[in-house]
Amino acid sequence: MRIAIAAAALLAVAAPARADEDCRLKQLADLTLKKSTGGDYLFPITIGGQERWFEVGLNSPFSAILGSFADAQKYASHSLPSQIEPEVDDVKIKRAVSVDEFSVGLARARKFDMFRVDGSLSGGDPQVTGLAGMDLLANFDVELDLKNSRMKLFSQDHCSGQVVYWADRYAQVPFEKDPSGHFTFQMRLDGERVHVDFHVSAGTAQMDMNVVHRIFGLDENSPGMQTLHDKTQTLYRYPFKLLALEGVEISNPAVFIVKKEGPECKPYRPIQAFDGKVCFGTADLSLRDAELSKMHLYFAFKEKTLYATPADAALPKSP
Numbered sequence: 001m002r003i004a005i006a007a008a009a010l011l012a013v014a015a016p017a018r019a020d021e022d023c024r025l026k027q028l029a030d031l032t033l034k035k036s037t038g039g040d041y042l043f044p045i046t047i048g049g050q051e052r053w054f055e056v057g058l059n060s061p062f063s064a065i066l067g068s069f070a071d072a073q074k075y076a077s078h079s080l081p082s083q084i085e086p087e088v089d090d091v092k093i094k095r096a097v098s099v100d101e102f103s104v105g106l107a108r109a110r111k112f113d114m115f116r117v118d119g120s121l122s123g124g125d126p127q128v129t130g131l132a133g134m135d136l137l138a139n140f141d142v143e144l145d146l147k148n149s150r151m152k153l154f155s156q157d158h159c160s161g162q163v164v165y166w167a168d169r170y171a172q173v174p175f176e177k178d179p180s181g182h183f184t185f186q187m188r189l190d191g192e193r194v195h196v197d198f199h200v201s202a203g204t205a206q207m208d209m210n211v212v213h214r215i216f217g218l219d220e221n222s223p224g225m226q227t228l229h230d231k232t233q234t235l236y237r238y239p240f241k242l243l244a245l246e247g248v249e250i251s252n253p254a255v256f257i258v259k260k261e262g263p264e265c266k267p268y269r270p271i272q273a274f275d276g277k278v279c280f281g282t283a284d285l286s287l288r289d290a291e292l293s294k295m296h297l298y299f300a301f302k303e304k305t306l307y308a309t310p311a312d313a314a315l316p317k318s319p
Contacts, residue, residue: 029105
């Protein structure tokens with residue numbers, strides 16, 4: 001369970017000094033994504049005078065950096081309050097690092113705090129230096145085109161609603177931010193509303209069996225429920241028919257269902273305590289690249305709005 005604690009505030013992200021009166025989008029970075037050996041999508045950040053690879057952490061409220069790299073750069077660090085015990089990739093975090101300066105495309109930042117990870121990230125991939133969470137990414141608008149392994153960053157200085165430039169029709173839904181700092185939004189799975197978040201990594205969507213029971217009244221013995229076995233756990237799959245986002249549809253989504261111990265952390269509910277742990281609540285459904293690659297997405301964080309089209313959507317060709 002990740003306990004989400006916001007990192008220190010971003011002091012500065014460079015952007016054009018004045019808004020264009022015609023409301024055009026102002027692109028700050030056009031990035032090619034690649035996968036780590038752990039299946040996470042990575043993008044380059046120039047830090048310490050070097051181009052280093054960071055995970056795309058749209059599901060993480062905070063950013064993190066390897067302690068070994070921080071030490072090599074002689075970055076200052078400080079302890080977290082004793083009552084705070086966040087985790088990154090199941091590694092407990094006890095200290096934060098103040099990164100002197102880094103850049104992503106035309107954007108620059110100084111004195112930005114990241115959690116210090118004394119271990120490894122993304123399954124131990126040695127090329128991964130850190131995790132770029134929402135404390136960093138939400139300073140931009142983020143366009144995600146996983147079908148083509150691209151991510152673009154834009155200034156948030158533009159007219160509201162005028163962001164989808166690659167198609168003439170699109171879905172538009174509001175964000176919600178839960179008490180732990182995670183951004184989620186609503187989709188419909190077989191007609192039922194579900195709170196959804198993103199894991200920009202390899203794989204297919206996942207749900208907790210407790211969630212499946214709460215929303216659909218299903219359990220592991222329900223007709224149509226299929227039992228699957230992997231090396232570490234028993235998984236389930238149910239033949240869901242349609243995952244939809246205001247007209248953008250994914251047919252027959254392959255949702256893995258995981259049976260977890262203990263009570264469910266329901267989204268947007270008061271914090272619950274059990275077994276000595278604090279439960280902040282999670283999304284009902286977590287999407288991965290099997291679903292994300294079927295959509296072209298634009299996250300307008302200042303507007304708290306997600307814009308989406310099918311991955312192959314495009315403007316009509318001129319006659």
